[in-house]
Amino acid sequence: MRRAWRWLVPLSAVPVLAVLAYGFLLDPRSIPSPLVGRPAAPFTLTAFDGSPVSLEAWRGKVVVVNFWASWCKPACYDEAPVLERAWRTYRDRGLVVVGVDMQDTPEAARAFIRQFQLSFPNAPDDGGKVAVEYGVYGVPETFFVDRAGTIRAKHVGAVTDEVIRATLEPLL
């Protein structure tokens, strides 16, 4: 009996250590979005060039919704050319890229758009409604919406050509 107790105390630490070890293997920053697989929330914004931006109007197309900000360096600066390239490559196959600019000033945002000569629609999200609607917790975040209007994937961090190839191409 005594002997058993002596072993029980150190042994009881084993499951605790196992749980801790498992926890350290996880990335605390990766938070799964509950929105993947759900219909994309409709939104209507006014782009910097004055044109209306409405998700509803693009039903039947594959839509990439990208949340960005001009102060988001370097990730947003890294991905801007990638998004522009993807839009130019796939627009004929039914792709729409839309940029939602968060917590930004119009001047800085316009300078960003000029710098990368972005030709896809970009709109400011005043009041942060669209960002919260999409559960955005940082920039950049990118949502891939299929032709039926369902969010099929969410990418946190800068989008790369590989992400476009792996995530976007199957939807087109």
Place this chain on the structure above:
Amino acid sequence: MRRSSRCSDAGAARWRTIAALGGALVTLATLAWGQPPARPLSDETAYQIASELRCVVCQNLSVADSPSEMAAQMRAIVRERLAAGDSPEQVREYFVARYGEWILLKPRRSGFNLVVWGFPIAAVLLGLVAVGVLLRRWTRRPAGPAARLDAAMSERIRRELEREP
């Protein structure tokens, strides 16, 4: 003996005071419970909800406490939804549906989360049981036979004491 009995008298008096205070509190709480709830203040409710939501751009801050723009926007959304007639639970659900349960600073008391809530209580109970068992064991242990001093030992002690300057 005297001393310990005085102590227990004082202890009993203290317990009576605590019991009386506790009773008064319970009475007050019951009275307050019986009152119709004060008109729900939307500002207070909004603050309450915001303080339970995680500020998404901060580290361990609530939406109510964060000075960030994102948190300000979320506070505005909370107020807006309350004004539109949503219940506090519906507002919380709105954020959970978009951000997942991660957005709640306090995990919900259901399913696997119960482990989080139950574990500290279980640990405290287990600790109390362990302390109780140990105390019983220690107090019940018969005092061992006093170390006997044989003649040789007392002689040795006497010599060592004498050697002291």
